[in-house]
Amino acid sequence: MTGTSSGLLKGSNYGEDVIIGVVDTGIWPESRSFSDEGYGPIPSRWKGKCQLGPDWGSNNCTRKIIGARFYTAGVLDKHLKADTLSPRDRNGHGTHCASTAAGSIVEAASFNGLAEGVARGGAPRARIAVYKSGWGSGSFSTASVLAAIDDAIHDGVDVLSLSIGGRGQVAFGALHAVQKGITVVYAAGNDGPRPQTVGNISPWVITVAASKVDRSFPTVITLGNKQQIVGQSLYYQAKNSSGSSFAGLLVGQGCTADTLNGTDVRGIILFCLPLPDDARTPVSTFEYASQYVRNGGGSGLIFAQYTTDLLTVTASVACQGIACVLVDLDTGEKIIKYVGAARYTLSSGKDRTSTHRYRERDTGG
Numbered sequence: 219m220t221g222t223s224s225g226l227l228k229g230s231n232y233g234e235d236v237i238i239g240v241v242d243t244g245i246w247p248e249s250r251s252f253s254d255e256g257y258g259p260i261p262s263r264w265k266g267k268c269q270l271g272p273d274w275g276s277n278n279c280t281r282k283i284i285g286a287r288f289y290t291a292g293v294l295d296k297h298l299k300a301d302t303l304s305p306r307d308r309n310g311h312g313t314h315c316a317s318t319a320a321g322s323i324v325e326a327a328s329f330n331g332l333a334e335g336v337a338r339g340g341a342p343r344a345r346i347a348v349y350k351s352g353w354g355s356g357s358f359s360t361a362s363v364l365a366a367i368d369d370a371i372h373d374g375v376d377v378l379s380l381s382i383g384g385r386g387q388v389a390f391g392a393l394h395a396v397q398k399g400i401t402v403v404y405a406a407g408n409d410g411p412r413p414q415t416v417g418n419i420s421p422w423v424i425t426v427a428a429s430k431v432d433r434s435f436p437t438v439i440t441l442g443n444k445q446q447i448v449g450q451s452l453y454y455q456a457k458n459s460s461g462s463s464f465a466g467l468l469v470g471q472g473c474t475a476d477t478l479n480g481t482d483v484r485g486i487i488l489f490c491l492p493l494p495d496d497a498r499t500p501v502s503t504f505e506y507a508s509q510y511v512r513n514g515g516g517s518g519l520i521f522a523q524y525t526t527d528l529l530t531v532t533a534s535v536a537c538q539g540i541a542c543v544l545v546d547l548d549t550g551e552k553i554i555k556y557v558g559a560a561r562y563t564l565s566s567g568k569d570r571t572s573t574h575r576y577r578e579r580d581t582g583g
Contacts, residue, residue: 233341235261237284238320239375241366242312242382244288244305244350247278249313251321251337252346254282266347266373271304278305281345282322285373288350289366292359300354309356312348315381319403320344329533330454333433347375352382360387367391371398381405389420396422435529437543439520440464441556449520449545452533465517469557473507473521483516487541489557490521491550504531508542516540522550 227233235258245252259281266285268276279286286305290298300308307313321339328334349366352358363382370378371394378395380388380402392402406427407417418425437451442464466486471477473490488511490503504521508531511519518541532542545553 227341230341231343233320233344236320236341236344236377237261237264237347237375238316238341238344238377238379239347239349239366239370239373240312240316240319240379241349241351241363241370242307242315242379243309243352243356244307244312245283245286245316245346245348246307246310246313247274247280247283249317250324251313251317251339252280252282253322253324254280255322257281257343257345260284261345263374264345266369269305271302271306273302273306274304283348284345285347286350287348287366287369289362290353291365292361293353293357297354297357305348305350307350309352309354311356311381312350312352315379316346316348319377319379320346329452332435332452332454335433344377347373358382363388364391367395371395371400375400378402383407383417389418389423392420393422437541439543439545439553441553443556443559445552445556447545447549447552449543449549450529450532451541451543452529453537453541453543467520467553467557469554470507473503473510475506478507478510483511483514486516487518487520488516489550489553490519491554492523492547501531504542504544508537508540512537512540518542520545520553522547522553 264284267287268279268285269287270276271288274286288303288305290303302308317339319339320341321337323336323338323342325336326334327337347370349370351362351366363380364387367378367388368391378392378400380392382388382405392404395402402423404418404420404423404425406425407415408427409415416425416427435450435452436448437453439447439449441447467489468481468483468486469489469491470481471491472493473488477493488507490507492503504523507521508519519537520543522545524547529544531537532544
């Protein structure tokens with residue numbers, strides 16, 4: 219088996235025949251992460267079933283996805299109508315969680331050519347049992363989750379994965395599973411860098427906190443004075459374009475509807491700095507700023523924040539067609555110093571051509 223490591227993972231034979239029950243929004247079985255190539259027969263102790271639906275046939279249950287059920291009790295009709303009555307994942311969260319826990323090894327995985335490498339779950343040889351309890355945009359009910367846990371216990375799972383946020387009564391269902399010898403793993407729901415944000419704190423479960431990714435996506439920003447600064451982005455359009463070019467740079471404080479207030483961004487790059495003690499989340503502010511640039515005919519966005527790990531926002535719909543790059547606050551300060559120097563040379567009648575100019579170039583790192 220390629221793309222694996224030694225130690226505990228190898229000693230456990232990569233989770234061979236461990237059955238992980240995933241209580242979430244379902245699964246997308248066609249993903250390569252759920253290939254059953256090389257798997258033996260389903261463990262004889264398995265008592266689960268494959269529940270069919272309009273877009274889920276018996277062939278969607280395999281030697282990898284050995285069981286699939288769905289639960290609708292207590293879920294509002296509007297959420298059910300936004301989904302399909304089957305174990306299929308129309309949200310994406312359940313597929314993400316299942317592949318994180320037990321995704322098979324996939325060679326040469328990448329995001330449009332960026333960060334190519336091996337993708338695998340924590341236990342790539344484990345089997346997966348799906349218990350779809352979340353619907354539409356991710357609406358769960360206590361009744362549906364408890365029913366899923368109860369079935370998972372009787373089906374014979376070894377581990378239960380619940381990345382569904384804190385729900386008081388569900389914790390007692392998890393306790394019941396633990397009493398039956400099942401390891402229950404919760405998502406912490408933490409949201410740094412603020413303290414005390416963990417949402418799942420039941421002492422009888424294993425709570426796993428979010429951390430950092432093990433790779434970076436560097437994107438070089440070239441200022442008008444030829445200084446190069448590195449940010450991060452999932453921006454990749456430049457790979458097939460005629461090349462990067464310089465554009466004017468506009469500094470915005472906060473970059474909210476109130477602070478931008480109809481500012482013209484046509485053909486330029488907006489550089490956003492956070493407001494002091496801003497209570498808004500960086501994601502919500504970024505999404506507004508990127509949409510503002512795109513709608514206003516701007517050519518890009520540089521967004522300074524406390525972390526560059528929230529990279530998925532740079533691949534959002536709002537960033538399509540423009541370059542969106544994240545920089546940390548220290549890097550943002552370097553850009554501010556450049557802007558200040560460029561303004562000085564402009565007032566002195568020198569080097570007008572490079573004033574407030576910069577270029578973005580994807581490195582494919």
